[in-house]
Amino acid sequence: MLQKLYFLLLCFVLQGCAAQSKYKLIDAEQETVIKENYSYYLYYPEGYEENPEEKYPLLLFLHGGGESGDSLVYVKRNGPPKLIQRGKKFPFLILAPQNPQKKMWWNTRSVMQLLDTIVDNNRVDKKRIYLTGLSRGGGAAWEMAVQYPEKFAAMAVVCGMTPLPYASWIDKKMPMWVFHGEEDESIPISESETMVAKLKSMNYDIRFTKYPGVGHDSWIQAYDNEELYEWFMKQERQ
Incomplete structure (x- = not known):
């Protein structure tokens, strides 16, 4: 009005x-201020307390739509939080916020504010901040790579929608790994195929893993892949 x-x-x-x-x-x-309250898990690797001078990498994990809501229990259903519950140990911090909106996209600006707060208040190696997400969180990961091209050392996206028109905004120095099930009926594999093809045509450093006979839950195989975490640990922003 x-x-x-x-x-x-x-x-x-x-x-x-x-x-x-x-x-x-x-x-x-006119100024509009949007505030978002996030609950989150923050995982610390072994030795963090015993080595007060050492800085560690950090992985930001963005879950899918099914884990949204007001209970952090949902976040443990998939991805690195699920593996942590099983007893897996990671060599880096893991930040896993929960999207409080069940039927809304991630507010990536608020996620970045949370990430910056965590980084500033913990011993994080700012050259080794990694990004990953699945499904709706995968789409948010692509969005953050576009909006904050100099933030992340590497990114892995699992069955996420892609911002194809803005592919060139992503930093060429950031390696990427994309995963998708060939039988995905929720987010077709064509989303990843066209994005990967576009980035490869512009000489981006990108890997693409397809899972034959797998539907939307390709995150099971993707996050069970130990090579993914070894690959993350090799990446560092120059």
């Missing part, structure tokens, strides 16, 4: 002063 009022007032002033060849421009500025 406020914006409409400014528009009408501006039109009136312009019309009323046209005969005198004068006009008055009214500047209108």
Whole structure:
């Protein structure tokens, strides 16, 4: 309503002063502040407390739509949090926030604010911040790679929708690994195929793993792949 009022007032002033060849421009500025409260898991690797001078890599994990809500228990269903529950040990910190909105996309700006807060308050190697996400979280990972091209040392995306028109905005120095099930009916594998082809045509460093006969839950095989975490640990921003 406020914006409409400014528009009408501006039109009136312009019309009323046209005969005198004068006009008055009214500047209108409105600020909208969006706040998002995130619950999250923060995993510390073995030795973190015993080595107060050492800095560690950090992996940001963004879950899929099924894990959204108001209970962190959901976040343990898939990906690295599930593996941690099983007893797996990782060589880096893992930040796993929960999207509180069950039917809305990730607010990637708020996620970045959370990430920056965690990095500033822990011993994180800023040259070794990694990004991964599955399904809806995979789409958010692509979005963050576009919006924050100099933030991450490497990214792995599992069955996520892609921002194809903005592929060139992603930093060429950041290696990527994409996973997708060939029988995915929720987010077709064509999403990943076209994005990977586009990035390869521009000489990006990208790997693509397809899982024959696998549907949307390709994250099971992707995150069970020990090579993925070894690959992450080899990456560092120059």
